[in-house]
Amino acid sequence: MPISPHHRRASHAAVAALGTAGLIALAAAPAAFGDETAPGLVIGGIEPIDGVKPGSSFDVPVTVANKGTGPAERVWVSYSVTRGLDFAEVPSNCRAQQVPSYDEMPEKWIAVCAFDQAVEPGVVYTPEKPLRVRALDRALNDELRVRVGDVDPGADENGTPPVAGTAPAVKLIEGQAGNEGAARFVDVPVTSINTADYQVTGAALKGSVGDTVTMTVKFTNAGPAWVLTREGDRLVTVMITPPAGTSVIKPHGFCEAKGEVYACGTSQRSVNEGGRETYTFKLKIDERVADAKGSVALSTEARPFDPDKTNDKADITLDITGGGSTGSTGSSTDGSGSSTDGSGSSTDGSAGGPPSTGDDGTTTNGGNLAETGSSPWTITGAAAAAVVAGAGTLLIVRRYRDQT
Structure with missing residues (x-):
């Protein structure tokens, strides 16, 4: 699971010390540091959302509870939705920003709502009006993350400047117990009907x-x-x-x-x-x-x-295109049953004589002798006639080897 921007913005030393497992444990046990008067805020009341139609809107009901022993003087609730979703309206006590994709995390919208009121231990609260989210035409498999804390999480430094909402401000009101959740943040899948x-x-x-x-x-x-x-x-x-x-x-x-x-x-x-x-x-x-x-x-x-x-x-x-090797004989077939060396000259063996190997490793029946205008049989006959010439024989044979 990608680490949220709020985790990424925490102290680098703290993150290095805790690691991912430590962060998860921290989220699951908000009052784990032995401070008997510390608030222990948790979020709940959210279920997976399925069957959303692009262009429609839905509410995000949440609960905020304090499982600690001391009150939280102020509370911040953060909502994050991936790029198939958007906020239909943002209350004036909330600020919103768009965050592009980075660190393999998808593009998203974030809304942070500040509640300037105390949250007492053992009491469950809920926003008097739930935040409303809209499914865009591109919605399909999206994610919603809701997080609660007693300190301002700040803005994501990779996002656009936060903008305050224009809808009427909302406050927390007491709700019924029994659905208060157990962690500081919750991830919820949102599935839309789309292709x-x-x-x-x-x-x-x-x-x-x-x-x-x-x-x-x-x-x-x-x-x-x-x-x-x-x-x-x-x-x-x-x-x-x-x-x-x-x-x-x-x-x-x-x-x-x-x-x-x-x-x-x-x-x-x-x-x-x-x-x-x-x-x-x-x-x-x-x-x-x-x-x-x-x-x-x-x-x-x-x-x-x-x-x-x-x-x-x-x-x-x-x-x-052009001539080319067939792989087995080193020549390419032109479709007529004979083969060519790429220059249009026949290499089907009609000239006779011993083969020679060219610079590209292909085998032809004329070899380099064709460039001299001489037949290998002409030179062989000359060499035979020169036997009586003694040392002249070696000279002719050496020339023949050089040319082949």
Whole structure:
């Protein structure tokens, strides 16, 4: 669970000493430091909210209780909602600010309400009018956090300047006991009736054998909803299979090889509507493979919010231009049954003679002798005739070796 901004703004030394476990224990046991007169404020009265329609509003009923032995002279109640939600109205004794995404936490709105009144031990209070929250068109899986304290939590330093509300101020009134909660903060899921369309885009590659080409594929959330993957749920994975006959020189940083397939993650656990991830690979074209084709596809875990599965997979095509290796003989086929060396010259063995190996490792039947205009049989005949010449034989044979 991401640590709230209020925890992050606490003393760095205190956070380092307590750690996450210490913070959770502190939230669960507000009067744990042995101060017999300290207030022990807890929040409660909130249940998961389900079936919200985008464009509608709902109330957030909360209770504030003091389980300590001393009164709290003032109380602050903070509300935080993720980006699919917003505050319908903010009372004038509250201030609101927008906080962009940072430290892998999603964008959110925060409202901090100050109550300048004492909260006595053993008494349950509730705001005389609950805060009202609106579901936006992009709402789907959102989170609501409510927190109580006896000191001002301050503003999130990463957010916009806080703005005071314009609705009438509210105060705390005594409520019925029995629903006072047990911790200083509570996280509540808010689920809306909405959809999001996850889709992928393939690529069309083109090049010659031996070339290094750039492959770029994309994952997009076409909306209308944004998607916040909740703790414990699987994040979407983009599975990328390069075309046959290619090798990966450099994969994307979010991708891990799983055999011949690359499993690629996302940069955040949330994907905004219209948001996308772009995955770029460097591939080398090793050989010509007929009808070579790769793919990009979404992982197959259940996504009830995404009913359209037709765009969950796309092709990665490869068009090899010019001559190229087939991998088995080192030459490329032009479709006529003979092969070429890339210059249009025949290398089907019709010239006869011993083969030679070129600089690129491919095998041809003319070798470097073709560049001299001489046939290997011509030089062999000359060498035979020069046997009677004694040392001249060595000279001719050495020239033949140099040229081959």
